[in-house]
Each structure stands twice: as C-alpha cells, then as structure tokens.
Amino acid sequence: MTYFPEEVVEHIVDFLGSHGDRNAVSTVCKAWYQVDRLSRRSVFVGNCYAIRPERVVTRFPEMKSLTVKGKPHFADFNLVPYDWGGFAQPWIEAAARGCPGLEELRLKRMVVTDDDLELLARSFPNFKSLVLVSCEGFSTDGLAAIATYCRGLRELDLQENEVEDHGRQWLSCFPDSCTSLVSLNFACLKGEVNASALERLVARCPNLKGLKLNHSISVESLNKILARAPHLVDLGTGSFTIDNRSETYHRLINAFFKCKSLRSLSGFWDASPFCLQAVYPICTNLTVLNLSYAPAIQSADLTKLIGLCFKLQKLWVLDCIGDKGLVVVASTCKELQELRVFPSDIYGTGITAVTEEGLVAISSGCPNLNSLLYFCYQMTNSALTTVAKNCPHFTRFRLCILEPEKPDPVTNQPLDEGFGAIVRSCKNLRRLSVSGLLTDQVFLYIGMYAEHLEMLSIAFAGDSDKGMVYVLNGCKNLRKLEIRDCPFGDAALLKDVAKYETMRSLWMSSCDVTLGGCKALAAKMPRLNVEIINENDGTSESKENLSDLQKVEKMYFYRTVAGPRNDAPDFVWTL
Amino acid sequence: MEEEFRGGRPQLFDFITNGRDWSDKGGYGAAEEKNLELRLGLPGGEDWSAVQEKREHPAESAVSPGHIAKIPKSTNLSASSGAKRGCSDAVESKPEGTLADKTTFQQRHLQQQQLGFLQLQAKGKESLHRTSGSAGLQSLEGKVCGPHAAHASSTKNTTATHSTSQSRAAAAPVVGWPPIRSFRKNLAGTAKASAESPNRRSDAEKKLENDRKGLFVKINMDGIPIGRKVDLKAYDSYEKLSLAVDELFRGLLMAAQMDPLAATTQSTKETHVIPGLLDRSGEYTLVYEDDEGDKMLVGDVPWDMFVSTAKRLRVLKSSDLCASSLTGRNQEEDKRLLNWESCRSALAFPTRLLRYVFGLKRLRQTLVLLSFPARRNSGTTKSNTASIYVTKMEGYQSSPAANGSMHETFQFHKQPAGS
Numbered sequence: 001m002t003y004f005p006e007e008v009v010e011h012i013v014d015f016l017g018s019h020g021d022r023n024a025v026s027t028v029c030k031a032w033y034q035v036d037r038l039s040r041r042s043v044f045v046g047n048c049y050a051i052r053p054e055r056v057v058t059r060f061p062e063m064k065s066l067t068v069k070g071k072p073h074f075a076d077f078n079l080v081p082y083d084w085g086g087f088a089q090p091w092i093e094a095a096a097r098g099c100p101g102l103e104e105l106r107l108k109r110m111v112v113t114d115d116d117l118e119l120l121a122r123s124f125p126n127f128k129s130l131v132l133v134s135c136e137g138f139s140t141d142g143l144a145a146i147a148t149y150c151r152g153l154r155e156l157d158l159q160e161n162e163v164e165d166h167g168r169q170w171l172s173c174f175p176d177s178c179t180s181l182v183s184l185n186f187a188c189l190k191g192e193v194n195a196s197a198l199e200r201l202v203a204r205c206p207n208l209k210g211l212k213l214n215h216s217i218s219v220e221s222l223n224k225i226l227a228r229a230p231h232l233v234d235l236g237t238g239s240f241t242i243d244n245r246s247e248t249y250h251r252l253i254n255a256f257f258k259c260k261s262l263r264s265l266s267g268f269w270d271a272s273p274f275c276l277q278a279v280y281p282i283c284t285n286l287t288v289l290n291l292s293y294a295p296a297i298q299s300a301d302l303t304k305l306i307g308l309c310f311k312l313q314k315l316w317v318l319d320c321i322g323d324k325g326l327v328v329v330a331s332t333c334k335e336l337q338e339l340r341v342f343p344s345d346i347y348g349t350g351i352t353a354v355t356e357e358g359l360v361a362i363s364s365g366c367p368n369l370n371s372l373l374y375f376c377y378q379m380t381n382s383a384l385t386t387v388a389k390n391c392p393h394f395t396r397f398r399l400c401i402l403e404p405e406k407p408d409p410v411t412n413q414p415l416d417e418g419f420g421a422i423v424r425s426c427k428n429l430r431r432l433s434v435s436g437l438l439t440d441q442v443f444l445y446i447g448m449y450a451e452h453l454e455m456l457s458i459a460f461a462g463d464s465d466k467g468m469v470y471v472l473n474g475c476k477n478l479r480k481l482e483i484r485d486c487p488f489g490d491a492a493l494l495k496d497v498a499k500y501e502t503m504r505s506l507w508m509s510s511c512d513v514t515l516g517g518c519k520a521l522a523a524k525m526p527r528l529n530v531e532i533i534n535e536n537d538g539t540s541e542s543k544e545n546l547s548d549l550q551k552v553e554k555m556y557f558y559r560t561v562a563g564p565r566n567d568a569p570d571f572v573w574t575l
Numbered sequence: 576m577e578e579e580f581r582g583g584r585p586q587l588f589d590f591i592t593n594g595r596d597w598s599d600k601g602g603y604g605a606a607e608e609k610n611l612e613l614r615l616g617l618p619g620g621e622d623w624s625a626v627q628e629k630r631e632h633p634a635e636s637a638v639s640p641g642h643i644a645k646i647p648k649s650t651n652l653s654a655s656s657g658a659k660r661g662c663s664d665a666v667e668s669k670p671e672g673t674l675a676d677k678t679t680f681q682q683r684h685l686q687q688q689q690l691g692f693l694q695l696q697a698k699g700k701e702s703l704h705r706t707s708g709s710a711g712l713q714s715l716e717g718k719v720c721g722p723h724a725a726h727a728s729s730t731k732n733t734t735a736t737h738s739t740s741q742s743r744a745a746a747a748p749v750v751g752w753p754p755i756r757s758f759r760k761n762l763a764g765t766a767k768a769s770a771e772s773p774n775r776r777s778d779a780e781k782k783l784e785n786d787r788k789g790l791f792v793k794i795n796m797d798g799i800p801i802g803r804k805v806d807l808k809a810y811d812s813y814e815k816l817s818l819a820v821d822e823l824f825r826g827l828l829m830a831a832q833m834d835p836l837a838a839t840t841q842s843t844k845e846t847h848v849i850p851g852l853l854d855r856s857g858e859y860t861l862v863y864e865d866d867e868g869d870k871m872l873v874g875d876v877p878w879d880m881f882v883s884t885a886k887r888l889r890v891l892k893s894s895d896l897c898a899s900s901l902t903g904r905n906q907e908e909d910k911r912l913l914n915w916e917s918c919r920s921a922l923a924f925p926t927r928l929l930r931y932v933f934g935l936k937r938l939r940q941t942l943v944l945l946s947f948p949a950r951r952n953s954g955t956t957k958s959n960t961a962s963i964y965v966t967k968m969e970g971y972q973s974s975p976a977a978n979g980s981m982h983e984t985f986q987f988h989k990q991p992a993g994s
Binding site: 077078160293318342343344402404433457484 | 751752756758759762
C-alpha cells in the first residue's frame with residue numbers, strides 16, 4: 001500500500017463522502033493521514049469542546065466547509081442554562097487565521113455574536129453559505145454585516161434561531177451587485193423586514209431556489225415575490241391571512257399556479273383555512289409540506305389540502321389533524337418517508353389530538369416511512385407491534401407520550417413490549433426516543449436488538465441501574481445518550497467507563513448519580529470532561545463543603561482531546 | 576401574615592435541613608409521600624385536599640424572579656400559601672415539600688427538585704431557570720387564556736387529587752416537558768386562544784390597527800321606534816351586514832306593518848323583507864354616521880374602513896335620501912386628510928393610497944388621479960414626488976373659498992430611504 005502514489009490515494013479517497021469513512025482512512029497510516037488531511041474539504045465537529053479549533057484548522061488547511069455543534073440536545077427544552085457555553089467565536093477566529101478559503105459554515109446550538117458574524121463576513125472572500133440552526137446571541141446587525149460584506153453569498157439559512165431585532169434595514173444591505181443568492185431563510189426573525197428591499201433582491205437573483213419568509217411579510221408582498229421568482233423550489237410563506245375574495249387572493253392563486261417548480265412549502269403563519277385553497281394548484285407536486293406553524297387550521301381543512309398531495313415525502317403537522325386526518329394521509333401519501341406530528345394543545349384536554357390509531361393507520365398506508373416524531377396522549381403495545389411490522393425501515397423513531405409514565409391504557413402494562421417490537425423489527429434504527437411507562441425490560445431489548453442505534457433519549461423510565469447497563473453494554477454504536485428523571489445511579493455510571501470514549505456525550509439530569517460518582521468517573525477517565533451544571537448557587541458554597549453523597553442535578557460529559565474548557569461559567573464545574 | 580405562621584415556619588425549616596434520606600428512594604410509594612405530607616401539615620389541620628389544590632396551583636403560577644430565596648422568605652411564602660386559601664398571587668412560591676398525590680412522576684420530580692444538588696431550598700436561580708420553561712408556559716397561559724386555563728388546570732388538579740390514575744398531569748410544570756421547542760409552546764397557546772374565541776380574526780390589516788373587541792353600533796330604522804344594536808366585528812362583508820340588518824328588523828317591520836295575514840305566513844319566507852339595502856334599489860337604504868358626524872351611504876368604502884369609522888347606522892326610506900342629507904365639506908378639510916403623514920406609507924403602495932382617498936367623503940362624486948415621476952430610483956436617497964389630482968365632478972358642494980378650479984394638486988416628498 002505504501003507504493004501507491006499519493007495522488008491515486010487522494011483520488012480514491014475523494015469518493016468517500018461520509019466523515020466516518022474519511023476518519024477511518026486517516027487512521028490507516030501516516031501517508032494516508034496526510035492525504036486525507038490535505039484533501040478533506042468538509043469537516044464535521046460534533047462537539048465544539050471535543051477539540052480545539054486551532055487543531056482542526058491546522059490539520060485541515062484546505063477545508064471549505066465546517067460544521068460545528070455546541071450545546072447538548074436537551075438545551076432545546078430549556079434544560080441547559082443560557083450561558084453554558086458553545087461559543088462560535090474561537091472557531092471563527094481560528095478559521096479566519098488558518099483557513100481563509102472557507103466557503104461554508106454550519107453551526108448548531110451555538111452562541112454567535114454580531115462581532116462573530118462581522119468577523120466571518122470580512123475574513124473569507126469566497127464565503128458562500130452560512131447555516132445557523134438553533135443558535136442565539138446575535139441580532140439583525142450581524143445579518144447586516146453578512147449581507148454587506150459577503151460578496152457572492154449563495155446561502156443564508158437561519159433555522160429556529162433566537163435573533164434580536166435591531167431593525168429591518170439588514171436586508172437592504174445586500175448590495176445591488178448581489179445576484180448570487182440561491183437560498184434565503186429568515187423565517188425565525190421576529191421583527192419586520194423591508195419588504196420592498198426583499199422584492200428587489202429576489203428580482204435580481206435569478207438562481208434563487210429557496211426562500212423562507214417570516215410572518216411580517218404580507219400576502220401582497222408574497223404575490224410580488226412569486227411573480228418575480230416563479231422558479232422557486234422551496235417556499236416558506238409569510239403571513240397567510242387575506243380578505244375573502246379580495247384581489248390579493250386571486251393574484252395569489254395565479255401566482256402559485258405559475259410556480260411549477262415548487263416542491264416544498266412551509267410557513268403559513270396565522271393561516272386561516274380559507275387561504276389554504278390558494279395552494280391547491282401546486283399540491284400535486286409537493287414533496288415537503290410543513291403546516292406545523294398554523295394552529296388555526298383544523299382537521300377538515302388540513303385533510304382537504306393533504307388529500308391532494310400524492311407525492312408527499314415529508315409532512316410536518318400539528319396534532320389537530322386527528323386520527324381521521326392521519327387516515328387520509330395514509331391513503332394519499334404513499335411515498336411518505338418522514339412524519340412529524342406536534343402537539344397543539346398541551347394545556348387542554350386533548351380531545352382532538354392523535355392517538356395510537358392514527359399511527360397505526362399511517363404505518364399501514366406508508367410502508368416507506370423511515371423517520372417519525374409523534375406526540376400523542378396514549379399508545380398501546382399492540383399498536384407499536386403493528387407499526388413495527390408494517391414499517392421495518394425506521395431509522396429515526398421518536399415517540400413522545402405527553403403524560404410521563406403512562407402505561408398502555410388497554411392492558412395497563414408498561415410499553416416495554418411495544419418498543420421491543422420496534423427495535424427488533426427496525427434493524428437500521430439509528431435514533432430512538434422512548435416514553436410512557438417503561439421498566440428495565442425495554443432497555444434489555446434495546447441493548448439486545450438496536451445494534452445500529454446512535455442516539456437514545458430516555459425520560460421518566462426504568463426501574464434500576466440495570467436498565468442503563470443493558471443499554472451501555474448492548475448498543476455498540478451508541479454515540480449520544482441523554483437521560484432525564486430516571487433511577488439510574490453511580491453503579492450504572494461506573495460499570496463500564498471505557499465505553500464512554502466510544503461515545504460523543506452523555507447527559508443525565510434528575511437521576512440518582514451523586515457527586516462522588518461523577519468524581520470517580522472523572523478520575524478514571526481523564527479524556528472525558530465531566531461537567532456538573534449547578535445553577536443554584538455558585539458563590540457562597542464552595543466545592544469542598546459538598547458531600548460526595550449529594551445527588552447531582554445535571555451532569556454532562558463528553559470525550560475530548562482538548563482538556564477542560566476555559567470558558568465555562570461559574571455554575572459549571574469540570575471535575 | 577407572618578405572625579400567623581410563626582408556628583408553621585420552623586416546621587418547614589426543619590424539614591428542609593434535616594430532610595429524609597432521599598437517596599434510598601425505592602419505588603414511588605404513595606405511603607412514603609403521605610408520610611411527608613403529614614409532616615408538612617400546617618398547624619390547624621387544614622383539609623388536605625384543599626392544601627394540595629393550593630400547592631398545585633402555586634406550582635402553576637409564574638415564579639417571579641424576585642424570589643431568589645432566602646430560606647425564611649420562601650418558607651414564609653409557602654406557609655402563607657398553605658394557610659390562605661385562594662391566595663392565588665403570582666408571587667406564591669413553588670410547592671417545596673409539596674407531595675402531590677397525583678401520578679408518581681410528579682412526586683418524584685418535585686422531590687428531586689427540592690433536594691437535588693446544592694439545593695437548600697427550592698428557590699434560587701436553578702429553580703428559576705428550570706421553571707423558566709414552565710414559567711414561560713405559565714405566563715403564556717396566563718396571558719393568552721386568562722382565567723380559563725388557570726381554572727381548567729386547577730380543576731384538573733382537583734380531579735387528579737381524587738384519582739391517582741392517569742390525568743392530564745402533563746400540563747403540570749415539569750421543566751422541559753413535553754420536549755418541544757419554546758416557540759412551539761407559544762403556538763399551542765395561540766391555538767387555545769383561537770379555539771376559545773372563534774369570532775376573532777387574526778389581525779392582518781396592520782394599517783388600520785383596530786383592536787378586535789366587539790364593535791356595537793346603534794341601528795335605527797325609519798318607522799320603527801325601537802332601535803337595535805349590531806356588532807360590526809361579527810361580520811366581514813357588507814352582504815353579511817345587510818343580511819343581519821334584514822333579520823334584525825324583519826320581525827319589527829312585520830309588526831309595524833300590522834298585517835296579521837302576513838305575520839302568519841312569514842315564517843317560511845326566505846327572501847329579504849328589506850331588499851336592496853345596499854344597492855339603493857329597494858325601498859330602504861342603509862346609511863351610516865361616521866366619526867365626524869357625517870352621514871354616508873353604506874357600501875362606498877372598503878369594509879374595514881367602514882368598520883373603523885362607522886359610529887351609527889340607519890335604515891332610511893330611499894325616498895328620504897337626497898344629496899343634501901349628505902353633508903358638504905370644504906377644500907381645506909380634504910387637504911388636511913391628504914397630508915403627508917397620512918399618505919406616507921401610501922406612497923409606497925399606491926393601491927393603499929387610492930383606498931384611503933376613496934375613503935374621503937363623497938368620493939363617488941370625485942375622481943382621483945395618481946401620478947408618479949417617470950423613474951423612481953430604488954435604494955437611493957433621491958426624493959420622490961407624487962402628485963395627486965382630485966377632480967371634482969358634478970354635484971360636489973364646494974365651499975365659497977374654493978376658487979372654482981376643477982382640481983387641486985397636492986405634492987409630497989418622500990423621505991430618503993433608510994432615514
């Protein structure tokens with residue numbers, strides 16, 4: 001192998017797309033490490049604290065695309081304090097110094113400031129694509145900097161970020177010479193946006209394929225935009241409420257009619273049922289439909305719309321669609337691959353919500369389903385078994401029964417058997433979230449059968465340490481484990497500590513792990529950062545006063561070669 | 576308040592510092608919890624379910640940031656919340672030591688919350704933070720749903736205390752549950768609000784900026800002594816209003832017409848008794864009085880504008896209608912209406928301006944021309960001018976001050992972009 005000229009190796013390695021394969025190549029020998037290192041264009045860092053930014057930039061000087069993820073997943077549900085960390089600044093600074101050819105940056109759950117965005121905009125002359133998912137810490141001023149200084153920007157994609165509104169003029173900062181936009185998504189912005197500047201921008205970007213508006217954009221504006229960009233493939237509407245029978249409405253219908261390339265629709269902020277009809281002309285072409293921001297639309301109107309979408313592959317809805325609506329989905333959308341049903345009425349009595357029947361209907365109608373996120377009020381073992389039989393191709397299966405620890409209402413049994421059926425049947429399952437009443441048995445099943453499982457989320461489940469041990473022993477490919485409110489303690493935590501270096505991270509909150517256990521773990525595994533998040537009281541109590549027997553409220557540890565981090569706030573202790 | 580609970584306070588304080596050994600928590604035995612509940616019992620032996628209800632209710636109230644606690648303060652509050660029934664201030668503390676006799680998860684969760692790591696009392700930044708989700712939930716609930724939701728949840732709690740089986744305990748404040756993003760929780764609140772008040776429409780007409788309460792205006796009909804009231808917000812078009820007016824006065828008209836025969840046969844009638852209200856073709860005509868006291872024909876202006884300016888309605892006999900019943904206005908008033916402030920936003924959207932101008936009185940009798948300069952540089956700071964020509968047609972009553980010219984010119988300068 002060492003006689004192989006490097007150019008040939010490089011050529012072969014170029015065909016390897018996945019990061020895992022590339023990483024494997026780099027461990028073969030020094031020569032191959034070098035080849036990979038100099039030819040790697042796309043770098044993925046799953047945990048921003050696992051490695052120092054400088055090391056990444058030094059190792060991959062030719063990288064064009066960098067993806068970095070910050071906070072743990074449970075930060076989405078307010079379980080991680082605001083200033084825990086995950087700062088983008090060191091990454092952008094390091095890249096600015098060592099890798100000025102960077103073209104694409106994707107950040108998820110990180111803290112990005114306006115200064116960071118300005119540095120980014122000024123440092124990379126070829127910068128093309130910025131994707132921020134679930135980030136926070138910046139305002140529209142930062143976006144203005146991006147718009148102003150990134151010549152040739154192709155993609156600005158803001159997904160579900162917390163953006164402070166400092167005015168609407170950021171969009172006007174795109175210079176007249178900017179004609180390269182392919183994708184623009186500002187749906188998460190809360191404030192007003194300069195609509196006429198947007199219309200002009202759309203008019204001068206002939207390659208625009210994706211556009212997602214925020215709710216400040218009126219239908220009149222949407223009409224003008226669609227008139228200028230009928231070649232859009234992915235559209236997120238702005239505000240979607242119009243007067244009955246007004247001229248605007250008729251223009252909207254015509255505009256949609258001309259959008260022959262439209263494949264993906266989302267938005268529908270404040271949509272009223274009447275307005276949905278404007279979309280009927282293009283339903284038959286849709287492959288992606290996201291109606292999960294439109295709580296005013298009830299089942300009947302939803303099903304009228306979805307009943308036309310024969311080619312739908314991805315559907316996000318609210319649970320007001322009801323079981324009956326899901327039956328319509330099942331009979332119409334034969335090519336459905338991903339379904340997400342979000343709760344719309346988490347305070348109420350859930351009369352119109354979905355139950356296990358809807359899921360069974362979907363599974364029998366849509367055998368290609370491979371990704372599911374389903375919020376419901378009840379689930380039965382038999383339903384899960386049926387679903388497992390009907391849909392063996394699940395790669396992501398997330399079921400959330402809204403009432404924790406709820407058993408099967410028919411048999412009053414825990415849902416162990418149902419989830420067991422899922423993991424037995426779905427050999428390619430990579431991600432699983434369980435809920436309802438569950439004992440250690442379900443974890444035995446998961447450990448036994450879920451060979452390819454990479455991410456597992458557990459809440460209010462299990463009886464004893466055995467549950468956690470089953471999972472850690474069994475799931476060879478486990479990368480992320482997140483647990484809350486389960487009776488797992490030190491014994492489970494310390495059973496097989498070597499396992500943790502094969503995983504990216506582990507989160508445990510409101511469990512039975514004690515400070516002493518965490519200290520023991522930290523002592524045994526120097527290459528793990530074991531963080532205790534303690535928000536109560538950082539100042540008056542010092543560490544020494546605490547008993548090792550005291551339970552830890554939130555523990556998060558992750559493997560790292562960077563050592564303990566230096567940007568941890570006071571309430572985060574790295575042991 | 577404090578004196579009342581002198582006895583109670585030490586009890587709670589003892590509980591927190593001595594504490595049971597929480598680490599030997601086996602199952603979620605209700606017996607254990609009952610034990611603790613008893614210990615928390617307040618002096619005076621209050622009814623337990625009542626205490627529970629209160630304990631759960633405060634759990635639902637927003638935790639105010641002012642309660643970064645010292646022990647005495649928090650125990651004081653919880654004591655006060657315990658003893659005072661219906662003391663439903665938002666300032667109530669979390670139910671530290673509350674052991675709801677509900678589903679076990681919540682018991683466990685609350686226990687954990689109290690005696691987790693470094694938790695001397697349930698207050699503190701952590702609990703604030705941890706309940707920020709639920710507080711956010713709760714404040715939203717308070718905001719959007721008002722008393723309804725609070726009542727619903729408290730009744731839920733009451734029923735839950737009586738039944739240990741499944742209840743909507745998910746609505747109780749478990750931090751980070753259900754696992755959905757915050758903005759989706761806000762959407763859920765919106766859904767509840769719209770479900771509760773189906774007559775509300777979402778406010779899309781930003782330029783009018785009406786507040787969407789019911790708008791009741793008096794309506795009188797010629798020949799009928801009794802006036803009625805109609806809610807303009809309940810309708811979204813002139814057709815519907817006309818129908819409603821018809822229904823409203825149909826019976827009265829019948830009675831007034833004193834035709835006994837007609838009265839007995841009218842029940843199956845489906846056509847309008849009062850046809851042509853809007854198109855001035857029938858016997859009666861609908862007019863309205865606006866906020867400046869002028870009488871106008873209903874139907875001229877866009878619906879929303881009508882709703883925002885109408886103060887009173889009248890159903891007149893069409894024969895009574897004449898040009899003189901509509902008041903004249905002078906040039907100066909028209910000019911005032913077309914001042915820059917009103918029209919600034921309109922210039923960006925010419926159609927809007929037209930609608931606004933058509934809202935001027937008697938515009939059936941005038942013709943509006945709008946002209947813009949030949950080119951309009953986008954994004955530059957050149958000022959834009961627009962000329963609006965308002966031409967009077969026959970029948971327009973002008974004041975003597977007008978010099979008889981057929982049109983007036985109004986010039987406006989657009990502000991530079993970005994200012």
